[in-house]
Amino acid sequence: MSEVNAQPEQVTLSIDGREISVPKGMNLIEAAKVAGIEIPHYCYHTHLSVAGNCRMCQVKVEGMPKLTIGCNTGATQGMKVSTHLTSPEVAEAQRATLEFILINHPLDCTVCDQAGHCKLQDYYYEYNRQPSRFPEEDKEHKVKALPLGPNVILDGERCILCTRCVRFCEEITETAELGVFNRGDKSVISVAEGEQLDNPLSGSVVDLCPVGALTHRNWRFNTRIWYTKPVDSVCPGCSTGCNVKIATRDEQVVNVKARLNADVNREWLCDEGRYGFDRLVADEQLLTPLVIKDSGEGAKTTLADIAAAMQSVKAGANETAVFLSPVLTIEDLYVAEKFLLDVLKIESGSLSVAMQYKSRQLDSVSQKLVSPDYAPNARAASLFGWAITADNWRKEMESRYEALLGDLLAGKVKRLIMIGDAAIAPTDAERISEQVVSQLDFSLALVSGANSAANNEVFVNGPFSSRAVVRAAQHLVPVLGVLEKQGLYLNRDNRLQRLTAPLTPRAGVRSEWQVLAELARLGGTELLPDNVVSARDLLLHMGRSDSRFAEVTPARVGGFGLRLASA
Numbered sequence: 001m002s003e004v005n006a007q008p009e010q011v012t013l014s015i016d017g018r019e020i021s022v023p024k025g026m027n028l029i030e031a032a033k034v035a036g037i038e039i040p041h042y043c044y045h046t047h048l049s050v051a052g053n054c055r056m057c058q059v060k061v062e063g064m065p066k067l068t069i070g071c072n073t074g075a076t077q078g079m080k081v082s083t084h085l086t087s088p089e090v091a092e093a094q095r096a097t098l099e100f101i102l103i104n105h106p107l108d109c110t111v112c113d114q115a116g117h118c119k120l121q122d123y124y125y126e127y128n129r130q131p132s133r134f135p136e137e138d139k140e141h142k143v144k145a146l147p148l149g150p151n152v153i154l155d156g157e158r159c160i161l162c163t164r165c166v167r168f169c170e171e172i173t174e175t176a177e178l179g180v181f182n183r184g185d186k187s188v189i190s191v192a193e194g195e196q197l198d199n200p201l202s203g204s205v206v207d208l209c210p211v212g213a214l215t216h217r218n219w220r221f222n223t224r225i226w227y228t229k230p231v232d233s234v235c236p237g238c239s240t241g242c243n244v245k246i247a248t249r250d251e252q253v254v255n256v257k258a259r260l261n262a263d264v265n266r267e268w269l270c271d272e273g274r275y276g277f278d279r280l281v282a283d284e285q286l287l288t289p290l291v292i293k294d295s296g297e298g299a300k301t302t303l304a305d306i307a308a309a310m311q312s313v314k315a316g317a318n319e320t321a322v323f324l325s326p327v328l329t330i331e332d333l334y335v336a337e338k339f340l341l342d343v344l345k346i347e348s349g350s351l352s353v354a355m356q357y358k359s360r361q362l363d364s365v366s367q368k369l370v371s372p373d374y375a376p377n378a379r380a381a382s383l384f385g386w387a388i389t390a391d392n393w394r395k396e397m398e399s400r401y402e403a404l405l406g407d408l409l410a411g412k413v414k415r416l417i418m419i420g421d422a423a424i425a426p427t428d429a430e431r432i433s434e435q436v437v438s439q440l441d442f443s444l445a446l447v448s449g450a451n452s453a454a455n456n457e458v459f460v461n462g463p464f465s466s467r468a469v470v471r472a473a474q475h476l477v478p479v480l481g482v483l484e485k486q487g488l489y490l491n492r493d494n495r496l497q498r499l500t501a502p503l504t505p506r507a508g509v510r511s512e513w514q515v516l517a518e519l520a521r522l523g524g525t526e527l528l529p530d531n532v533v534s535a536r537d538l539l540l541h542m543g544r545s546d547s548r549f550a551e552v553t554p555a556r557v558g559g560f561g562l563r564l565a566s567a
Contacts, residue, residue, distance in 0.1 A: 008024060010022065011075055011078075013078065013080070014079075017086065018035045020035045026075045027070060027073060028059055028071075028073050028081060031075045039084075040123050041071060042056055043162035045208065045267070047172075050072045051163050053163055054101070055069060056094060056123070057069050057071050059082065060082040067093055094127050098128045102132070104140040104157065105157070113216075114158075115225070116224060116225040117225050118210075140185045143156035143190070147196075147217065151203050151216060155213050155215070164210070165205035165209060168205055168268075169199070169205070172368065173199045173368065174365075175365060177197045178191060200272065200366045201268055201366075204258060204268045207267060207268075207269070216275075228247035229249070229502070230245050230247045231245070231246050231501070234498070235256075236376040236499065238371040238374060238375065239378050239379055239491055239492040240264070241495065241497050242270070244256055244269060244274075245257045245258075247502075253503075258274075263563070264495065264560075264561065270366065270369055280481065280482050280483050281481060285509075287478055287508070291475055301475065303477065303522060306477065309474075310343075317344075317346045317350055319413060320346060320413065321413040322354075322417045323354060323355075323356055323401075323417070324354065324381070326356055326375030327420060327422060328380075328419065329499060329511070330377070330487060330488040330490065331488065331511070331542070332419075332487065333377075333383070334549075335517055335538070339517075340353060342527060344415075344417070354400045354403070355378060355397060356422055357394065359373060359398060360374070380490040405424070409436060411435070411436055413436075414440060415440070418473065421448050424472075442474065442475075444474070444475045445476050447476060447479065448478065448482075449481065480501075483502055484501050486511075486534075488552075494565075496562045496564060498557055528541065536554055539553070540554075
């Protein structure tokens with residue numbers, strides 16, 4: 001048996017006179033990217049099959065009698081390719097193609113949600129810029145504002161029949177809800193009678209649509225893209241860590257798009273993550289440290305008083321329970337580890353420490369992208385000794401969490417520390433009785449959100465915790481919510497990725513790592529140098545002082561992440 005060559009055969013070709021080397025058979029759109037040249041296209045997508053519908057990607061190949069489409073032409077040795085940049089024939093063909101595509105397209109850019117980030121607009125100004133020669137004839141009118149399902153609406157007149165959405169439902173979700181119906185200029189994308197587009201990844205077809213034909217029902221007409229502040233980040237919904245672009249306006253999330261990353265989520269995003277960003281913000285956010293009185297009423301306090309109360313409690317490691325949130329960043333966990341060791345005198349691998357983790361059941365479509373958890377940084381626990389590194393890390397984490405929760409519910413805990421939102425799952429928090437709370441000598445919760453009920457009882461009303469969690473805490477300290485934080489997450493595949501805050505942090509409120517460092521300092525222990533004041537400073541300090549992070553730098557993580565060899 002012949003040995004399989006791990007490296008694909010390389011061929012050398014020239015595109016617009018630029019000589020490049022690429023794998024044999026790579027299509028010319030991708031090959032041109034290597035040469036730094038963009039070939040315009042609508043129907044082609046890196047992770048979908050080639051349809052060849054739009055004809056925008058035509059190029060001239062020496063020796064071929066006619067122009068050919070770049071999406072379906074593979075690179076060969078010695079090939080000489082000319083694009084619109086060097087071939088007037090190609091440029092004219094692309095102008096004619098675009099004019100044909102626009103014949104029946106409505107001139108409604110002023111009301112179209114895609115305006116400002118539409119490839120029809122971009123390509124018109126770049127490759128056409130000619131007045132319409134179709135001024136008097138009647139355009140073909142098609143269906144307007146047709147709901148395809150609970151999340152997506154179709155404007156048939158804007159559709160250019162690229163079929164990206166159809167291929168996505170056939171090839172990726174394998175649910176095949178969409179199809180092309182009728183013929184010629186009557187053709188339209190739609191769902192079969194009695195069907196609807198409601199698979200768990202349905203919103204991804206809007207990201208794939210290069211024009212304004214498919215829009216989100218939730219976000220229609222809510223804002224113009226040029227009024228928003230877009231941020232590249234990762235979705236904190238589960239440990240897949242899908243790359244996203246989050247658009248905000250007036251401190252509200254107004255649009256979430258998948259961001260192309262072939263190593264993580266391609267350009268797909270689940271509906272739960274896309275439309276669920278509002279659940280990541282508490283209805284009312286905590287702004288100042290509070291101490292809970294016997295009456296249940298919250299009164300303002302200071303970190304100094306909390307540090308003193310913590311120092312006064314003499315509880316051993318076996319009488320302490322530290323629950324860590326799965327939305328803590330790597331930087332938060334690094335300082336938490338030092339806090340446990342130097343302040344609470346608990347070894348990082350101790351069974352007194354657990355990260356909240358609970359598995360869930362997923363349907364077959366969700367499993368293609370979504371992780372069976374709500375724990376975006378759970379895998380990072382393995383870096384700090386709170387989980388094992390084998391394939392069953394999920395089971396180990398959940399077992400560890402359940403064991404520590406069992407000790408708390410059995411009344412074996414004297415000192416309870418909850419670091420971050422969802423340090424204890426909401427369903428588990430409801431099981432914490434008043435008797436358990438009364439047996440605690442000291443309890444502290446670092447949380448982002450709270451509400452004041454009519455009886456002045458303070459409780460978290462956000463997505464990660466519940467009333468019972470805060471009722472178990474004698475002291476509350478506000479920390480930044482997950483949409484206000486900067487830092488690193490480690491996804492399920494050991495890829496470090498950057499979490500970037502789309503929302504402006506609340507004045508005076510800090511991340512968990514900053515609060516823990518301050519509590520330690522007030523108790524007489526310096527966890528960090530004085531010059532560490534930001535998440536970036538902390539990461540650089542971690543790289544200099546801890547071998548686990550010696551190769552981790554902001555530049556290496558970049559915009560698409562850094563895969564660790566092991567974790």
